[in-house]
Amino acid sequence: MxxxxxxxxxxxxxxxxxxxxxxxxxxxxxxxxxxxxLEQKGDLAxxxxxxxxxxxxxxxxxLVQKIKQLGFTQVIEQVAYSWFNRLCAIxxxxxxxxxxxxxxxxxxxxxxxxxxxxxxxLDIDLAGLDQTKVRNLKLDGTQDELLYxxxxxxxxxxxxxxxxxxxxxxxxxxxLLLPENLTKTDSLIHELVNEIPEEDWQSxxxxxxxxxxxxxxxxxxxxxxxxxxxxxxxxxxLFTPNWIVKYMVQNSLGAQWLAxxxxxxxxxxxxxxxxxxxxxxxxNAQLKAIxxxxxxxxxxxxxxxxxxSGHILVEAYDLFKAIYLERGYRQRDIAQLxxxxxLFGLDIDQRAAQLTGFALMMKGRDDDRRLFxxxxxxxxxxxxxxxxxxxxxxxxxxxxxxxxxxxNDLIELKNLFEHATTFGSLIQVPSGLKExxxxxxxxxxxxxxxxxxxxxxxxxxxxxxxxxxxxxxYDSVVANPPYMGGKGMNTQLRDFAKNNYSNSKSDLFAMFxxxxxDLAAGGGAVAMITMQSWxxxxxxxxxxxxxxxxxxxxxxxxxxxRAFDSIGGEVVSTTAFVLGNVHKPDYQxxxxxxxxxxxxxEKMEMMAKAIVQGRTV
Numbered sequence: 001m002x003x004x005x006x007x008x009x010x011x012x013x014x015x016x017x018x019x020x021x022x023x024x025x026x027x028x029x030x031x032x033x034x035x036x037x038l039e040q041k042g043d044l045a046x047x048x049x050x051x052x053x054x055x056x057x058x059x060x061x062x063l064v065q066k067i068k069q070l071g072f073t074q075v076i077e078q079v080a081y082s083w084f085n086r087l088c089a090i091x092x093x094x095x096x097x098x099x100x101x102x103x104x105x106x107x108x109x110x111x112x113x114x115x116x117x118x119x120x121x122l123d124i125d126l127a128g129l130d131q132t133k134v135r136n137l138k139l140d141g142t143q144d145e146l147l148y149x150x151x152x153x154x155x156x157x158x159x160x161x162x163x164x165x166x167x168x169x170x171x172x173x174x175x176l177l178l179p180e181n182l183t184k185t186d187s188l189i190h191e192l193v194n195e196i197p198e199e200d201w202q203s204x205x206x207x208x209x210x211x212x213x214x215x216x217x218x219x220x221x222x223x224x225x226x227x228x229x230x231x232x233x234x235x236x237x238l239f240t241p242n243w244i245v246k247y248m249v250q251n252s253l254g255a256q257w258l259a260x261x262x263x264x265x266x267x268x269x270x271x272x273x274x275x276x277x278x279x280x281x282x283x284n285a286q287l288k289a290i291x292x293x294x295x296x297x298x299x300x301x302x303x304x305x306x307x308x309s310g311h312i313l314v315e316a317y318d319l320f321k322a323i324y325l326e327r328g329y330r331q332r333d334i335a336q337l338x339x340x341x342x343l344f345g346l347d348i349d350q351r352a353a354q355l356t357g358f359a360l361m362m363k364g365r366d367d368d369r370r371l372f373x374x375x376x377x378x379x380x381x382x383x384x385x386x387x388x389x390x391x392x393x394x395x396x397x398x399x400x401x402x403x404x405x406x407x408n409d410l411i412e413l414k415n416l417f418e419h420a421t422t423f424g425s426l427i428q429v430p431s432g433l434k435e436x437x438x439x440x441x442x443x444x445x446x447x448x449x450x451x452x453x454x455x456x457x458x459x460x461x462x463x464x465x466x467x468x469x470x471x472x473x474y475d476s477v478v479a480n481p482p483y484m485g486g487k488g489m490n491t492q493l494r495d496f497a498k499n500n501y502s503n504s505k506s507d508l509f510a511m512f513x514x515x516x517x518d519l520a521a522g523g524g525a526v527a528m529i530t531m532q533s534w535x536x537x538x539x540x541x542x543x544x545x546x547x548x549x550x551x552x553x554x555x556x557x558x559x560x561x562r563a564f565d566s567i568g569g570e571v572v573s574t575t576a577f578v579l580g581n582v583h584k585p586d587y588q589x590x591x592x593x594x595x596x597x598x599x600x601x602e603k604m605e606m607m608a609k610a611i612v613q614g615r616t617v
Contacts, residue, residue, distance in 0.1 A: 009195040010213035017080040020179035062173040129154040162372035208309035212239040229422040233349035236482030243604045247272040248527035251578045252476040277588040302476040305425035307345035310356030317363045335364035345380040348424040353382035386417040389459040397453035429471040473521040481512035503542035520581040529576040552580040560595030
């Protein structure tokens with residue numbers, strides 16, 4: 001797709017959103033230099049002598065608490081991207097006519113600069129929307145700004161049930177910082193609507209490009225420096241070209257399906273699937289022994305452990321859909337099955353997890369009009385540090401023995417995820433703790449009237465969920481992992497690499513090769529695109545030895561430089577490959593040398609030709 005409009009708009013949008021959110025925070029006495037005290041008097045809250053409704057007290061307190069924990073700059077950044085993501089999501093849905101009431105929220109189909117939801121507000125029925133207040137504001141004739149704010153927040157609340165990872169509940173602290181003057185001609189909303197043409201919103205792929213360009217300036221700021229934990233996503237984010245994603249997904253998940261069902265019509269639909277070479281009788285016997293005689297689509301799993309904005313998972317959704325249709329499932333039943341049973345994603349960046357979840361929900365909504373009503377439980381999440389988990393509160397309020405647990409089990413879980421937002425999916429769950437996860441899950445789902453115990457149980461539930469995702473194995477592991485050498489790693493990350501990934505500690509991407517091989521089930525597949533350096537440098541000799549002596553290279557496309565037009569030049573030299581998580585020393589893999597291509601398009605054409613030639617041999 002043409003990304004020029006997005007590339008121009010998104011970086012400036014980040015600055016504008018941060019400035020607007022910062023201004024709104026200052027209104028409530030919250031600035032980088034300090035936090036003004038709040039005094040409650042009856043139904044008023046006084047901040048520096050200025051009166052506010054008492055309803056702001058709770059969300060402001062939550063905001064202040066978060067700032068004390070993370071710092072002013074990081075919280076403002078989080079709130080800014082949350083509102084950016086929400087408005088982009090609403091824009092996508094209104095143009096797709098996915099909003100239940102059928103009106104546009106951020107624009108008007110016939111009147112430039114207007115809001116259809118504002119014109120039709122008396123006919124809008126959203127849960128929690130005060131119809132009397134709406135009517136009075138509309139009849140007043142001078143309260144469009146306040147009325148629009150009510151309608152926009154009501155829309156966000158209505159979407160919370162379907163997408164709680166993106167849209168806030170009522171009185172969420174981010175609601176307090178929704179900027180003012182939203183209906184003005186120079187507002188954040190008008191910029192979004194005017195700067196990106198409607199035709200650019202037709203594909204959900206726009207979500208990934210918005211993410212990449214939104215954080216591009218931040219990426220430029222941190223590149224070449226030791227990277228703080230909160231800046232790792234910006235420093236390592238890179239949008240994977242669609243043809244490379246297709247190669248990885250089709251030659252992992254797709255290849256597994258065709259191994260069991262070689263006559264499947266799926267083969268004709270997969271333009272980047274590589275037909276395996278003829279093998280020796282001994283290798284064929286090995287393949288037959290490990291290939292299932294039948295596959296249940298509902299039991300196949302695929303994870304992207306560094307999912308970014310979800311490009312790989314979106315492509316995998318389409319392939320799973322084709323598999324389900326081939327097996328005779330009804331299209332309207334497929335979406336929920338794929339989202340809840342087949343696809344898994346983890347990332348250290350909350351922004352990324354929000355957008356991945358949204359992109360997958362939009363794929364599902366394409367196939368099932370009822371999807372938003374079905375309380376879908378996605379298996380996509382941003383990793384969470386355990387600092388907020390209060391073990392002592394839980395120990396004091398719960399009988400652990402009743403669940404077959406000890407205090408040390410809780411402490412081990414807390415310690416494991418102390419730096420989860422830094423180490424991400426590289427964290428490995430010890431076998432002993434893995435055995436305790438069912439009991440920990442049962443404990444986390446229990447109830448308590450004690451507020452402190454209740455909060456600890458909620459925090460425990462999140463930690464257990466991410467431990468479960470990291471502890472299980474998957475049929476396919478597909479990723480474009482972060483690239484970061486030792487010079488960019490902060491002390492925590494460098495020490496973690498040294499202690500846990502001695503064979504691959506030189507770069508994050510290499511550590512992910514090892515981790516992904518562990519995440520793959522026996523006989524499963526690992527498909528990745530990484531820097532090419534692991535193929536040549538002496539520092540990766542042990543990693544190469546592991547791959548060659550314990551696993552099997554099924555195919556490889558040596559891309560070299562210039563595979564990513566979005567970054568240009570010789571900055572990144574890469575290779576894409578698929579590994580089988582079983583050792584077949586005599587297997588004849590497929591190897592494509594694409595280093596002579598001078599652009600993304602040339603390499604794509606070279607790969608396509610090589611694959612066609614391979615099929616006709």
